[in-house]
Amino acid sequence: MGSPPRLRSAARLRPVDEGRDDSRDAEETTVPMFPLNTVLFPGLSISLRVFEDRYRALVHHLLRVEDPEQRVFGSVAIREGYEVGDHGNQSLFRVGCKARMTDIEAHEDGTFDVTATGLSRMELHRLDTGGPFPVGHVTDRTEDDVPVAPELLERSRATFTAYRQALAEIRADPYAGTLPRDPTYLSWTLAACAPLPLHDRQHLLEADDAGTRLGLVTDLLRSELRAMNVIPSLPATEVARTRWSPN
Numbered sequence: 001m002g003s004p005p006r007l008r009s010a011a012r013l014r015p016v017d018e019g020r021d022d023s024r025d026a027e028e029t030t031v032p033m034f035p036l037n038t039v040l041f042p043g044l045s046i047s048l049r050v051f052e053d054r055y056r057a058l059v060h061h062l063l064r065v066e067d068p069e070q071r072v073f074g075s076v077a078i079r080e081g082y083e084v085g086d087h088g089n090q091s092l093f094r095v096g097c098k099a100r101m102t103d104i105e106a107h108e109d110g111t112f113d114v115t116a117t118g119l120s121r122m123e124l125h126r127l128d129t130g131g132p133f134p135v136g137h138v139t140d141r142t143e144d145d146v147p148v149a150p151e152l153l154e155r156s157r158a159t160f161t162a163y164r165q166a167l168a169e170i171r172a173d174p175y176a177g178t179l180p181r182d183p184t185y186l187s188w189t190l191a192a193c194a195p196l197p198l199h200d201r202q203h204l205l206e207a208d209d210a211g212t213r214l215g216l217v218t219d220l221l222r223s224e225l226r227a228m229n230v231i232p233s234l235p236a237t238e239v240a241r242t243r244w245s246p247n
Contacts, residue, residue, distance in 0.1 A: 026139040031074040032058045033127060033134040039077045039201040040097040041192045042118045043185060050112040058133035059112050062101055071101040074136050076124050077202055095141055095206045098122050144209040148183040152211060156218045160190055163221050166228050187213040194220055
């Protein structure tokens with residue numbers, strides 16, 4: 001379905017039929033859906049090879065949208081060990097991300113190479129799979145406006161800097177450029193860079209505010225640093241350890 005994501009300076013997990021329902025107060029809309037076997041964060045750029053009929057139909061649908069800024073679809077992560085079928089709404093996480101198609105390359109065999117960038121969080125309430133491509137009934141998932149303590153910002157930046165230095169002799173730097181100063185953007189950047197399995201990444205996506213997310217990802221990175229000091233070649237140092245299933 002795609003290749004690993006690329007970064008640009010950008011309570012236990014619940015399936016789609018569980019979780020908080022406060023987003024029901026927001027306006028429900030429909031959006032084309034492209035479930036993935038990874039968690040997409042706001043500001044994260046992904047490259048996808050699209051070859052299955054239903055997702056080729058989704059790309060054709062978006063290409064008919066005249067304004068490129070409106071070529072938006074939704075993505076939620078497929079729970080590990082499941083595929084999406086007639087009852088795919090039972091195998092998807094509730095919280096996902098809206099994304100915009102930014103680059104599209106069509107091939108003679110009808111497949112596409114697509115680049116998309118995460119925009120904002122959404123909550124999936126129902127998935128319709130009867131049409132040419134999946135359509136989600138979604139509401140926006142807002143971020144709680146809670147001030148982030150300067151000490152937490154400093155600690156999270158310092159921890160990520162130490163993590164990058166520890167990786168220097170093992171693999172390429174997981175992030176190029178200067179870290180964002182804005183707490184929300186910083187939290188998404190560190191969440192996307194952290195070497196975590198699918199469920200932990202989903203946990204970060206679902207965090208209610210930037211401070212909570214920064215605290216979680218800082219603790220996870222510190223645990224990773226402790227493990228790397230014992231076993232420098234630990235497989236967990238891979239930035240993305242989730243599998244990608246065919247679309």
